[in-house]
Amino acid sequence: MSEQNLQQRNQRTLRKLLIWAVAMFGFAFAMVPFYDVICDITGLNGKTSTTASTEGPSQVVEDRTVTVEFITQRGEGVNGDFTSATRRVEVHPGEITLVNFFASNPKSSDIITQSIPSVSPGEAARYLHKTQCFCFDQQSLAAGERKEMPMIFYLDPELPRHRNTLTLSYTIFDVTDRVAATNK
Amino acid sequence: MYDQSQGVNYLNCSRGFWSWFGTLDHKRLGLMYMWSVMGAMLIGGVFAMVMRLELFAPGQQFVDAEAFNQLFTLHGAIMVFLVIIPGVPAALGNFALPLMLGAKDVAFPKLNRLSYHLWVVGALFFVGVLLTTGLDTGWTFYAPYSTLHSQTAVVWATFGAFFLGFSSIFTGINFIATIHKMRPPGMTWFKLPLFCWGLYATAIMQILATPVLGITLLLVGVERMLGVGIFNPALGGDPVLFQHLFWFYSHPAVYIMVLPPLGIISELIATYSRKHIFGYRFIAMSSVAIALVGFIVWGHHMFVSGQSALTSIVFSAITFFVAIPSAIKVFNWVATLYKGSIVMKAPMIYALSVIWLFGIGGMTGLWLTTLQQDIHLHDTYFVVAHFHYVLVSGAVFSMFAAAYYWLPKWSGVMPNKLLGELHFWSSLISVNLLFFPMHFVGLAGMPRRYADYALQFADYNFWISIGGFWFGLSQLLFLAVCVLCAMKKGEKAPARSWEGAEGLEWEVPSPAPFHTYDTPPVVK
Numbered sequence: 001m002s003e004q005n006l007q008q009r010n011q012r013t014l015r016k017l018l019i020w021a022v023a024m025f026g027f028a029f030a031m032v033p034f035y036d037v038i039c040d041i042t043g044l045n046g047k048t049s050t051t052a053s054t055e056g057p058s059q060v061v062e063d064r065t066v067t068v069e070f071i072t073q074r075g076e077g078v079n080g081d082f083t084s085a086t087r088r089v090e091v092h093p094g095e096i097t098l099v100n101f102f103a104s105n106p107k108s109s110d111i112i113t114q115s116i117p118s119v120s121p122g123e124a125a126r127y128l129h130k131t132q133c134f135c136f137d138q139q140s141l142a143a144g145e146r147k148e149m150p151m152i153f154y155l156d157p158e159l160p161r162h163r164n165t166l167t168l169s170y171t172i173f174d175v176t177d178r179v180a181a182t183n184k
Numbered sequence: 185m186y187d188q189s190q191g192v193n194y195l196n197c198s199r200g201f202w203s204w205f206g207t208l209d210h211k212r213l214g215l216m217y218m219w220s221v222m223g224a225m226l227i228g229g230v231f232a233m234v235m236r237l238e239l240f241a242p243g244q245q246f247v248d249a250e251a252f253n254q255l256f257t258l259h260g261a262i263m264v265f266l267v268i269i270p271g272v273p274a275a276l277g278n279f280a281l282p283l284m285l286g287a288k289d290v291a292f293p294k295l296n297r298l299s300y301h302l303w304v305v306g307a308l309f310f311v312g313v314l315l316t317t318g319l320d321t322g323w324t325f326y327a328p329y330s331t332l333h334s335q336t337a338v339v340w341a342t343f344g345a346f347f348l349g350f351s352s353i354f355t356g357i358n359f360i361a362t363i364h365k366m367r368p369p370g371m372t373w374f375k376l377p378l379f380c381w382g383l384y385a386t387a388i389m390q391i392l393a394t395p396v397l398g399i400t401l402l403l404v405g406v407e408r409m410l411g412v413g414i415f416n417p418a419l420g421g422d423p424v425l426f427q428h429l430f431w432f433y434s435h436p437a438v439y440i441m442v443l444p445p446l447g448i449i450s451e452l453i454a455t456y457s458r459k460h461i462f463g464y465r466f467i468a469m470s471s472v473a474i475a476l477v478g479f480i481v482w483g484h485h486m487f488v489s490g491q492s493a494l495t496s497i498v499f500s501a502i503t504f505f506v507a508i509p510s511a512i513k514v515f516n517w518v519a520t521l522y523k524g525s526i527v528m529k530a531p532m533i534y535a536l537s538v539i540w541l542f543g544i545g546g547m548t549g550l551w552l553t554t555l556q557q558d559i560h561l562h563d564t565y566f567v568v569a570h571f572h573y574v575l576v577s578g579a580v581f582s583m584f585a586a587a588y589y590w591l592p593k594w595s596g597v598m599p600n601k602l603l604g605e606l607h608f609w610s611s612l613i614s615v616n617l618l619f620f621p622m623h624f625v626g627l628a629g630m631p632r633r634y635a636d637y638a639l640q641f642a643d644y645n646f647w648i649s650i651g652g653f654w655f656g657l658s659q660l661l662f663l664a665v666c667v668l669c670a671m672k673k674g675e676k677a678p679a680r681s682w683e684g685a686e687g688l689e690w691e692v693p694s695p696a697p698f699h700t701y702d703t704p705p706v707v708k
């Protein structure tokens with residue numbers, strides 16, 4: 001085997017291995033959008049749909065009762081109240097239910113907030129349909145304002161039988177600076 | 185075959201800064217890696233000792249909580265990215281791999297030099313971190329703390345790790361090409377030394393996993409600088425995605441750190457038992473198996489991250505499978521020792537201690553894999569004890585073993601026997617005093633990464649700190665051994681420095697000549 005021959009074969013190996021490395025760079029990059037897709041399909045991270053569901057429930061399952069609990073948390077930069085009118089409701093799958101949430105802004109300036117929902121167990125996320133939610137849009141709170149924010153939901157009648165309790169958690173974030181930055 | 189009459193070898197064939205820093209010679213690059221890695225280790229070790237100083241007694245004595253955050257972060261980041269990941273494959277592999285294959289160099293000497301230079305660039309970024317605001321995110325850079333809250337030099341550190349990542353990828357590419365194409369006639373895959381198998385399995389992970397870390401850290405930097413929502417939930421991102429991406433790399437990285445050391449142990453056990461290794465094929469294949477399974481177990485770091493119960497159960501179950509190839513190695517080593525004529529030289533006593541201590545680290549790994557236990561033990565000192573048993577008394581002790589084994593080839597003189605054995609016993613006792621009690625305080629619930637602790641942990645922490653200082657100071661003995669060898673103080677080493685050593689690296693004189701194996705040897 002001549003020296004040159006070896007050089008050429010080495011170069012070919014180098015190219016093949018580089019392709020693998022580059023492909024893995026691409027793979028990692030693709031994971032960012034792909035993760036969202038996977039989570040949408042499997043509910044892996046408990047995210048609920050960010051848009052209102054347009055169809056109503058097909059039926060109400062009267063003989064089944066499911067507990068839905070609500071958790072509210074304040075994210076970074078929010079120092080006002082953020083609560084729900086009730087901490088838990090008992091619903092029949094397919095029953096349309098309204099729950100009010102409240103947020104207040106004790107600051108002397110207006111703020112814009114964004115709430116992020118999350119359902120636990122994640123598997124149940126896609127069985128929770130919201131026809132109206134304050135989390136679909138950014139909510140502005142004037143200085144000193146206390147705002148009532150309704151959320152209307154129903155559980156899919158198809159909700160697996162072994163799921164008798166769901167927890168819906170909201171974290172509220174102050175996105176005022178961020179909105180100001182993008183509007184500039 | 186080699187003319188040593190002039191006393192010319194790879195160490196003294198040319199002089200001057202550039203003849204070293206700009207060299208293409210794998211032996212010189214290996215040696216430079218070695219000293220650089222040891223320098224970084226010294227700094228990372230000092231940080232650990234300051235931590236132990238603070239934890240010597242409950243309450244705040246020397247550093248406040250903020251400074252403590254910096255200490256454990258910098259200790260971890262330096263030891264992982266600058267020391268262990270390049271230490272074994274790049275430092276030891278560079279020197280040993282071509283010699284063991286009877287090749288005149290690695291497949292791409294220029295790429296090899298680039299790897300080292302990228303390591304230096306990465307290290308400079310870390311120096312920049314040290315000189316500016318430091319780093320307090322933990323070596324794991326968890327979002328959203330790293331992207332939103334930390335006031336420290338996160339971007340510098342991520343760029344540093346990015347360069348170190350490229351260094352690692354290029355080393356991996358180089359080693360795979362070398363093993364595929366530069367083997368001498370007659371050396372079939374199953375005649376490959378087991379250290380080379382370890383490097384080969386490692387290189388697979390370096391190429392496939394490191395790019396993911398690169399992108400992850402890049403995204404952290406981008407989110408920090410431009411405020412896009414990748415990990416920030418307020419902007420529609422998901423912080424758990426960071427953990428998925430990070431551990432997709434960092435679990436395989438654990439095997440980047442331990443597979444080559446385990447390869448070394450396989451070499452040493454056989455050499456000093458005067459036997460062929462028992463179950464060669466099983467050991468070789470177990471390395472590859474660990475590398476492949478290593479890609480699908482990352483979720484075991486995320487049992488409390490809120491991933492679904494089913495996901496956790498699956499990851500837990502797959503992780504148990506890692507125990508099988510690991511145990512195959514241990515059983516084959518023990519079988520090799522059985523009825524061997526064992527010679528207790530410095531490399532061998534280290535190798536024997538690794539079987540035992542790495543075994544402890546492996547066993548506690550099984551505890552942590554067990555889902556229910558991990559919920560209790562997560563982020564306690566039990567975890568700290570586990571990975572230090574694997575990485576210090578496993579990987580670092582193997583590096584010591586390898587260093588004592590190959591120092592004659594690197595320097596031309598035998599390592600000082602007395603100092604070497606003193607270093608061993610001193611390290612062995614102190615490393616256990618340092619890490620073993622951590623199991624107990626961890627089980628009792630002492631969380632990691634805090635500058636202070638509850639009073640009931642005071643006695644244990646006192647002894648842990650004693651062990652820490654003792655272990656740290658013991659390493660000066662190792663430094664002394666290396667300096668003595670570098671100064672050529674000691675018994676002159678013959679080409680085959682250890683009786684029973686069979687690899688091709690022992691066919692060339694000690695220290696190795698500048699040109700080795702210009703014509704490949706024929707392996708029977």
Ligand SMILES: [Cu+2]
Nearest residue numbers: 435482484485
């Ligand atoms: Cu892991």
